[in-house]
Amino acid sequence: MSLPTVILPGYLAGATAYRQLNEGLNQQGVPTVTVPLTRWSWVPTLGGRSVTPILRQIDRTVKQVLQQHNASQVNLIGHSAGGWIARIYLGDKPYDIHGDVTGSDAVWNARAQVATLITLGTPHMSQERWTKRNLDFVQQTYPGAFYPDVNYVCVAGKALYGKRPTNWFAYNSYQLTSGEGNCWGDGITPVAAAHLEGATNLTLEGVMHSPSSQGIWYASPEARQAWMPYLG
Numbered sequence: 001m002s003l004p005t006v007i008l009p010g011y012l013a014g015a016t017a018y019r020q021l022n023e024g025l026n027q028q029g030v031p032t033v034t035v036p037l038t039r040w041s042w043v044p045t046l047g048g049r050s051v052t053p054i055l056r057q058i059d060r061t062v063k064q065v066l067q068q069h070n071a072s073q074v075n076l077i078g079h080s081a082g083g084w085i086a087r088i089y090l091g092d093k094p095y096d097i098h099g100d101v102t103g104s105d106a107v108w109n110a111r112a113q114v115a116t117l118i119t120l121g122t123p124h125m126s127q128e129r130w131t132k133r134n135l136d137f138v139q140q141t142y143p144g145a146f147y148p149d150v151n152y153v154c155v156a157g158k159a160l161y162g163k164r165p166t167n168w169f170a171y172n173s174y175q176l177t178s179g180e181g182n183c184w185g186d187g188i189t190p191v192a193a194a195h196l197e198g199a200t201n202l203t204l205e206g207v208m209h210s211p212s213s214q215g216i217w218y219a220s221p222e223a224r225q226a227w228m229p230y231l232g
Contacts, residue, residue: 003115003232004069006061007034010080010121010210014038017211018079021219030231031069035061048130050098051085055108058089062113073115075231079218080189080209081131083122083154084138090114090150093141097133115232116151120218121209123189124154124196128176145198153230155218156194157186157207187213202226 005025007018015022015034025032035058044053065074078086088095094106126135145152162171162181174190175181183190188209195201204226208217216223 002030003073003075004065004071005030005032005075005077005231006058006065007032008058008076008078008082008086009035009037010082012039012042013079013211014041018219020211021077021224024219024221024224025228028228030075030228033061033065048133050095050100051088051134052095052098052101052106054085055089055095058085059108059110062110066113073113073232075116075118076114077118077120078122079120080122083117083119084124084135086114086117086119087138087142087146090117090147091142095137097137111147111150114150116153116230118153118155118227118230119194119196120155120227121157121186121189121194122154123177123193125193126177127179144196151230151232152196152199153202153227154195154199155202155204155227156189156191157209157218157223158184158191158203159206159208159215160185160187162190185209186217200230 015036018034022032022034045051076086089108090111092109096106126132160167160170161184162174164171170187171181173188174185178190178193185191186209204223207223
């Protein structure tokens with residue numbers, strides 16, 4: 001039987017956006033819950049501020065799931081920003097760059113409780129002023145697939161080529177993320193930014209970034225089958 005699995009929503013997204021993924025995994029025998037965030041949960045993090053409020057909710061959910069299933073480990077599935085926030089959650093170094101927490105309150109050290117981290121369309125780098133500080137911390141403190149005892153699986157979508165003026169939104173998003181707009185991605189995150197050195201890196205043709213996208217996104221059944229086998 002698969003390990004219990006926790007879904008981490010993307011930036012400004014609530015748990016309801018992941019109902020399809022949550023239900024789909026449960027139906028396929030993977031006991032799954034989504035961190036119970038709402039759009040309002042993200043308000044304290046706006047403007048590039050600390051994501052500690054989100055980390056606390058992740059921690060509460062993981063502890064509840066471990067207790068409920070009498071398990072020692074979970075899988076984490078982080079969509080978009082949820083993926084890089086999960087990398088902070090795994091870590092054993094203080095996330096104190098914003099001065100809101102210090103000491104043990106700034107260290108989550110959850111790596112022993114996580115068997116597999118799957119990131120879906122996660123921007124693992126950023127040139128954007130509001131997110132760069134947090135992502136620089138992640139990249140500098142936990143570069144690549146940092147912990148050898150955690151299975152990192154990074155999934156990118158290859159659906160839209162960033163080009164002005166035809167796909168200007170994708171172009172701008174890719175440029176803000178990686179510094180290069182003329183490239184392939186999922187409409188938000190360029191392929192190169194969604195992968196990590198040392199991870200199992202997957203690129204899915206035609207897969208878009210968000211649950212509201214027209215067509216296939218990471219949780220659609222046909223896309224899900226590509227990364228589900230990597231769950232612990």
